[in-house]
Amino acid sequence: GLPARVRIHEVGARDGLQNEKTAVPTAVKAEFIRRLAGAGLTTIEATSFVHPKWVPQLADADELFPLVSDLPGAALPVLVPNRRGLDRALALGAERVAVFASATESFAKANLNRTLDESLAVFEPVVRQAKDQGVHVRGYVSMCFGDPWEGPVPPHQVARVCTALRDMGCDELSLGDTIGVATAGQVRELLGLLNERGVPTEVIGVHFHDTYGQALANTLAALQHGVTTVDASAGGLGGCPYAKSATGNLATEDLVWMLRGLGIETGVDLGRLTATSVWMAEQLGRPSPSRTVRALSHK
Numbered sequence: 290g291l292p293a294r295v296r297i298h299e300v301g302a303r304d305g306l307q308n309e310k311t312a313v314p315t316a317v318k319a320e321f322i323r324r325l326a327g328a329g330l331t332t333i334e335a336t337s338f339v340h341p342k343w344v345p346q347l348a349d350a351d352e353l354f355p356l357v358s359d360l361p362g363a364a365l366p367v368l369v370p371n372r373r374g375l376d377r378a379l380a381l382g383a384e385r386v387a388v389f390a391s392a393t394e395s396f397a398k399a400n401l402n403r404t405l406d407e408s409l410a411v412f413e414p415v416v417r418q419a420k421d422q423g424v425h426v427r428g429y430v431s432m433c434f435g436d437p438w439e440g441p442v443p444p445h446q447v448a449r450v451c452t453a454l455r456d457m458g459c460d461e462l463s464l465g466d467t468i469g470v471a472t473a474g475q476v477r478e479l480l481g482l483l484n485e486r487g488v489p490t491e492v493i494g495v496h497f498h499d500t501y502g503q504a505l506a507n508t509l510a511a512l513q514h515g516v517t518t519v520d521a522s523a524g525g526l527g528g529c530p531y532a533k534s535a536t537g538n539l540a541t542e543d544l545v546w547m548l549r550g551l552g553i554e555t556g557v558d559l560g561r562l563t564a565t566s567v568w569m570a571e572q573l574g575r576p577s578p579s580r581t582v583r584a585l586s587h588k
């Protein structure tokens with residue numbers, strides 16, 4: 290059966306905006322996050338404490354986070370790639386952080402300038418220190434299904450990274466289809482393998498991109514497996530800087546439309562969310578790619 294409730298992990302302000310060409314002023318980002326919270330989203334990834342040269346779009350993390358950190362009712366996880374990132378996040382009172390590993394060597398190198406094992410070795414003390422301070426830790430795994438340089442990714446390779454992150458103490462995982470090539474059968478296979486390797490479904494979130502229009506089908510396969518945490522990006526913001534054809538994350542509106550039809554609770558007000566994405570699209574100067582945003586805003 291399907292879950293009664295799904296927790297949406299909103300990534301538009303981070304994964305979305307980090308991949309937009311347009312530089313968004315800090316005050317606009319803060320307003321975006323406030324409007325997302327106003328639409329009923331309770332987990333809103335705010336920004337990344339990464340090297341500003343690597344992701345210039347999020348170089349204002351230290352200015353942005355204090356503008357939103359007291360928002361009532363919303364948890365605001367932030368990405369940290371290393372000790373330096375964690376220190377910056379903790380200094381501003383972050384209560385949830387995420388490390389981000391890769392299932393492939395190529396992307397570990399491109400994204401973190403490290404081999405896969407070197408990056409896991411960097412994360413280990415970061416996760417430990419965060420846990421010691423009572424901070425919730427998410428572990429992302431990118432390129433879980435396909436990689437732009439390596440092609441299809443063997444599930445056992447993904448499982449190894451997932452179990453390493455769990456062994457470090459990550460509270461939850463997010464399985465990223467970073468370039469949006471997965472299909473539903475692969476999702477079932479990976480989730481089944483993770484369970485066999487001792488990773489419980491309760492700690493698994495899914496993170497789909499919609500390059501081939503499969504993000505909702507993949508999400509449904511994950512829900513049927515028992516997954517209850519789904520990542521999505523308001524208005525379908527973003528893309529992937531390393532793969533030209535890759536589109537943005539699954540749009541939160543598309544997700545909410547499907548879940549509402551299935552009678553699955555999310556707490557999200559679809560009208561307010563769509564209005565937020567229309568507003569953000571105006572800030573960016575391009576229309577939202579989300580089918581649901583377009584359908585609901587062209588009346």
Ligand code: HMG
Nearest residue numbers: 304338339340343370373374389400401402429431465467
């Ligand atoms: P590096 O150049 O190897 O860093 O980059 P380093 O450790 O050699 O340090 C070099 C300099 O950077 C030093 O400064 C450090 O202090 C500084 P210097 O002493 O030379 O003046 N530095 C920092 N400054 C600010 N904040 C920091 C930080 N760390 C070092 N945190 C590094 C290694 C990891 C830092 C770099 O590669 C980086 O920032 N990468 C992040 C890239 C990124 O954010 N990518 C997007 C993530 S999205 C993703 O992965 C997929 C996901 O969305 C899921 C999906 O969609 O599927 C999660």
Ligand code: MG
Nearest residue numbers: 304467496538
């Ligand atoms: Mg993404």
